[in-house]
Amino acid sequence: MHYLAEDPWPATFVLSVVAVGSWISLRATQQGKYLIIGVVATGLIGLAWLIEFVWVTDAERVEAVTYDVVQAVREINPPRGLDDETVDERPTRTSNAQAFERLFSHLTPDAQFDAAGFAVPGAFARAVVKSQLENTTFEFIKMSKVQVQVGEQSRTARARFIVHAGGTTERGGTSLNFLTDGAGSEWEFGLRETEKGTWKIDRITPVRLPGGSPIFR
Numbered sequence: 001m002h003y004l005a006e007d008p009w010p011a012t013f014v015l016s017v018v019a020v021g022s023w024i025s026l027r028a029t030q031q032g033k034y035l036i037i038g039v040v041a042t043g044l045i046g047l048a049w050l051i052e053f054v055w056v057t058d059a060e061r062v063e064a065v066t067y068d069v070v071q072a073v074r075e076i077n078p079p080r081g082l083d084d085e086t087v088d089e090r091p092t093r094t095s096n097a098q099a100f101e102r103l104f105s106h107l108t109p110d111a112q113f114d115a116a117g118f119a120v121p122g123a124f125a126r127a128v129v130k131s132q133l134e135n136t137t138f139e140f141i142k143m144s145k146v147q148v149q150v151g152e153q154s155r156t157a158r159a160r161f162i163v164h165a166g167g168t169t170e171r172g173g174t175s176l177n178f179l180t181d182g183a184g185s186e187w188e189f190g191l192r193e194t195e196k197g198t199w200k201i202d203r204i205t206p207v208r209l210p211g212g213s214p215i216f217r
Contacts, residue, residue: 015041058157059148062191062199065106066159069189069201070143072103077137100130108194108202115206129204138167144184155193160207162186181210 022038025031076099104126113125120128146161163186166179190203 012045015045019045058150058152058193058199061197062148062150062157062159063146065191065199065201066146066148066161066189067143069103069106070141070163072099072106073133074138074141075099076103076133077135100133103129106201108192108200111200111202111204113204125204135171136167136169138165140167141165157191157193157199158188159191160186160188183208183210185209 019038019041022034022041026034026038076096078096107126110122111125112122113120113128142164144162144164146159148157148159150157162184164180164184166177168175168177170176185206186208188203188205188207189201190205191199191201194200
């Protein structure tokens with residue numbers, strides 16, 4: 001049942017083959033048993049998708065947290081439109097406080113930022129994350145190849161994914177453009193279940209950062 005809720009497509013494919021074969025056999029032979037098989041197979045397909053819709057798995061919850069964090073990062077400094085600035089006046093950057101609040105709501109109080117073998121814990125980790133993001137504008141940020149592993153007994157999880165992004169970052173009064181290469185950057189979140197059905201991030205690890213990345217500049 002758990003695997004059916006994760007991915008109903010394999011069961012749907014098999015049952016569809018059975019259902020189609022049954023309807024074809026019914027048409028050719030007029031035997032009632034094929035009608036029963038076809039109806040049952042069709043009903044099971046519907047049941048499989050009902051389970052997938054109703055039953056939210058731990059992996060799906062972890063993936064939802066991961067996507068929401070990346071979306072919050074994108075909204076901290078949304079890109080400005082052409083009408084938001086004038087030629088003679090440089091616009092003042094104002095970070096989206098609600099996006100930061102949304103981002104940090106997914107972190108445990110002791111969440112750490114782990115990079116290059118050095119772990120920055122708790123409040124310091126939040127300060128590092130905020131300092132890196134509050135002066136960075138993402139023109140685009142896309143996440144792909146999300147891989148989630150959940151420990152059923154430990155109630156911990158890992159989410160690893162690839163990010164392709166481009167934008168500008170301000171460092172020391174200088175605006176710098178950045179763009180990830182074709183391989184993108186690779187990240188991993190460590191998560192734990194803080195209460196039933198609620199997963200929070202307790203570790204952020206940049207696994208691989210391409211050259212030109214704004215992180216740690």
